[in-house]
Amino acid sequence: MLALSGLNISFGRILILPLFGADAFATMSAYAKIAHDYLAFPFMLGLVIMFLIWIKDNIPGKLDWQWLKQGGGIVSKGQHPPAKRFNAGQKGIFWIVVIGGVLMSLSGWFMLFPYLPANVTQLQFWTVIHAVIAMLFIAAMLAHIYIGSVGMEGAFDAMGTGEVDLNWAKEHHSLWVEETQAKGQAASGTAPSAVAAE
Amino acid sequence: MKVFIAAAAFAVIAAFAASIVLSGVQMASYTAFTTSGARVGDPGTNLVGPG
Numbered sequence: 001m002l003a004l005s006g007l008n009i010s011f012g013r014i015l016i017l018p019l020f021g022a023d024a025f026a027t028m029s030a031y032a033k034i035a036h037d038y039l040a041f042p043f044m045l046g047l048v049i050m051f052l053i054w055i056k057d058n059i060p061g062k063l064d065w066q067w068l069k070q071g072g073g074i075v076s077k078g079q080h081p082p083a084k085r086f087n088a089g090q091k092g093i094f095w096i097v098v099i100g101g102v103l104m105s106l107s108g109w110f111m112l113f114p115y116l117p118a119n120v121t122q123l124q125f126w127t128v129i130h131a132v133i134a135m136l137f138i139a140a141m142l143a144h145i146y147i148g149s150v151g152m153e154g155a156f157d158a159m160g161t162g163e164v165d166l167n168w169a170k171e172h173h174s175l176w177v178e179e180t181q182a183k184g185q186a187a188s189g190t191a192p193s194a195v196a197a198e
Numbered sequence: 199m200k201v202f203i204a205a206a207a208f209a210v211i212a213a214f215a216a217s218i219v220l221s222g223v224q225m226a227s228y229t230a231f232t233t234s235g236a237r238v239g240d241p242g243t244n245l246v247g248p249g
Contacts, residue, residue: 038214041215160199
């Protein structure tokens with residue numbers, strides 16, 4: 001919702017208004033702006049929660065460089081570089097969301113409360129930050145949505161149910177399976193069974 | 199799916215809560231900027247969308 005209403009503020013007049021006509025576009029944009037301003041607060045809350053629950057498993061390490069060098073297994077056939085709970089691509093998305101989200105939140109906060117920046121020049125600066133980071137953030141999210149739905153087998157089900165097939169986990173997150181089995185939290189053995197994904 | 203819908207519902211409720219808190223804390227600009235020298239009136243329906 002934030003992305004769509006934000007894009008409407010930037011590009012709606014050129015792209016959407018010719019489709020809807022002036023009156024409908026104006027009413028829609030007025031409500032979209034209000035939605036954009038107030039939905040920002042649950043966005044910021046969600047950002048804090050995501051950071052707290054997932055920071056532990058998202059610290060980059062040497063293993064991630066190995067994963068990246070092998071292209072995550074996408075580039076050449078049959079390769080499955082080992083990974084723990086989150087592979088380097090997932091860690092990349094985590095940090096894009098956290099850093100991008102913080103910049104969006106900060107710049108947005110300054111626009112919501114424009115008496116906070118010291119002067120108009122600063123306000124202009126934060127507006128540009130908000131617009132530029134938004135474009136990059138939206139592009140990253142589109143790529144993430146692609147991989148999480150169509151691009152990666154088993155990904156959509158994993159997101160919906162919170163569980164993955166044990167064999168899938170062994171193929172893509174072998175080190176994580178070893179860790180959880182050692183702790184006794186996952187089923188061992190060769191029969192396909194569900195393992196909590198997150 | 200249920201979790202997603204619950205999260206979306208929570209976001210809408212949180213947005214409403216934010217709007218209530220902010221309207222309690224903030225003044226409308228025509229109230230804040232009215233002084234003895236300048237009276238700024240309520241724009242009424244002079245804006246597009248909800249007044």
